[in-house]
Amino acid sequence: MSDSGSSETRNDGAGRTHGGGSDGTHNDGSSDERPAGPGDERPWNRPEEPLSIDGIGTYLRCPRQYEFARVHGLESADESDGSDRVDLLRRAICAALRTGKTTHGALLEAGLTRLAELWGDHDERFHSRTQRRHERTVLEATLRAYVEAVGTDHAAGLEQCVGADVTCADLVGPGLTLSRTVSPSKTAESAGSEPGDDPSPIEIEADVDYVFRDGSSLVAARFVPTLASLGLLRYRSRWKGDVAGHFVDHFDRESDVYDPEAVGALFETAVVLGGLRSLRDRLGLGGKTCRYVRVPLADRSRTSVNWVRGSVETSVKITDLTDVYVDQHAYAMTHEHRNETVDGRLAAIVGRIRAGKFDPTDRWEQVQRAACPDCGYAVCCQDRIASEVQFDG
Numbered sequence: 001m002s003d004s005g006s007s008e009t010r011n012d013g014a015g016r017t018h019g020g021g022s023d024g025t026h027n028d029g030s031s032d033e034r035p036a037g038p039g040d041e042r043p044w045n046r047p048e049e050p051l052s053i054d055g056i057g058t059y060l061r062c063p064r065q066y067e068f069a070r071v072h073g074l075e076s077a078d079e080s081d082g083s084d085r086v087d088l089l090r091r092a093i094c095a096a097l098r099t100g101k102t103t104h105g106a107l108l109e110a111g112l113t114r115l116a117e118l119w120g121d122h123d124e125r126f127h128s129r130t131q132r133r134h135e136r137t138v139l140e141a142t143l144r145a146y147v148e149a150v151g152t153d154h155a156a157g158l159e160q161c162v163g164a165d166v167t168c169a170d171l172v173g174p175g176l177t178l179s180r181t182v183s184p185s186k187t188a189e190s191a192g193s194e195p196g197d198d199p200s201p202i203e204i205e206a207d208v209d210y211v212f213r214d215g216s217s218l219v220a221a222r223f224v225p226t227l228a229s230l231g232l233l234r235y236r237s238r239w240k241g242d243v244a245g246h247f248v249d250h251f252d253r254e255s256d257v258y259d260p261e262a263v264g265a266l267f268e269t270a271v272v273l274g275g276l277r278s279l280r281d282r283l284g285l286g287g288k289t290c291r292y293v294r295v296p297l298a299d300r301s302r303t304s305v306n307w308v309r310g311s312v313e314t315s316v317k318i319t320d321l322t323d324v325y326v327d328q329h330a331y332a333m334t335h336e337h338r339n340e341t342v343d344g345r346l347a348a349i350v351g352r353i354r355a356g357k358f359d360p361t362d363r364w365e366q367v368q369r370a371a372c373p374d375c376g377y378a379v380c381c382q383d384r385i386a387s388e389v390q391f392d393g
């Protein structure tokens with residue numbers, strides 16, 4: 001396996017050769033590897049500003065995309081306005097959980113009431129009134145399925161966390177942020193710097209939707225559209241074996257494996273569990289193990305429609321990412337749910353972001369194939385334009 005930060009000469013598959021040397025220069029003399037120095041105030045090197053786990057997911061997909069979005073703040077042509085239907089359900093369910101109600105009927109009524117209010121203000125272009133009515137029916141069916149499958153249990157677990165100093169509002173989002181501090185790994189550029197120049201730790205933030213107790217565990221839950229992006233992780237319940245191999249291969253330049261979504265999900269799990277451990281200690285819930293679950297709210301593969309009766313049936317099945325992340329070897333050593341391989345790679349990625357390394361050509365073939373076609377920055381991206389010119393010429 002070769003390290004993503006190592007130096008070697010390679011062809012990017014578009015006919016361009018990238019020196020990729022420690023000076024970060026390309027063959028045309030330009031440089032987009034920007035070694036950071038102490039006191040450097042450039043946008044990618046502000047340790048006081050937290051990184052978001054969603055941003056790190058973008059970096060995994062394509063470092064240049066990260067630079068456009070997070071360093072220069074450029075809006076992507078395909079950027080969502082955040083008012084999608086999953087977000088409506090997220091807000092309705094969170095509002096229901098914040099009421100503190102735990103019975104099936106009361107929780108469902110609170111959720112449906114809030115959903116009706118949000119739907120009234122929901123501005124989305126539909127083909128017809130029938131389609132609008134249908135989409136609302138799907139949302140209501142999903143809310144019912146959520147309450148039925150896990151909602152009342154989670155609401156009861158939430159109630160168990162509430163005490164004198166802790167209210168439902170402290171534990172329910174949307175946008176409840178958990179954070180973990182990571183010490184970035186040194187990059188090739190900073191490896192020879194003076195002792196004492198160690199990069200400052202950086203806070204990484206991950207949003208979850210609520211936190212609840214489940215037996216001997218404290219659990220963070222996040223609503224997502226579907227679980228499809230998890231790929232292999234959906235079907236495995238442990239780290240050891242093909243999950244570990246898949247993760248390591250993603251960072252191997254010689255490997256065809258390129259799975260930023262699954263790798264990002266493992267990074268997210270690392271951050272959420274770290275943040276949840278801190279929250280557990282603040283809440284005085286020592287001794288509880290921490291877990292992280294994803295709750296899909298737009299999985300149409302679990303939905304069936306009776307067009308004659310105008311009814312919709314669906315179900316909600318959550319996924320627990322804890323066991324697939326936890327390395328039992330690290331757990332045996334530390335008695336903490338951790339994974340040193342994932343944590344080490346996360347530190348390396350944070351180090352690369354901190355050093356301003358946004359050149360996507362390390363894995364150009366994969367980026368070009370998987371990320372470029374749907375990228376909202378394609379029209380202004382020199383990497384993409386250069387590869388297309390090379391292709392046409």
Ligand code: SF4
Nearest residue numbers: 062065372375381384
């Ligand atoms: S067009 Fe391709 S290389 Fe350019 S930012 Fe988008 S994904 Fe990255």
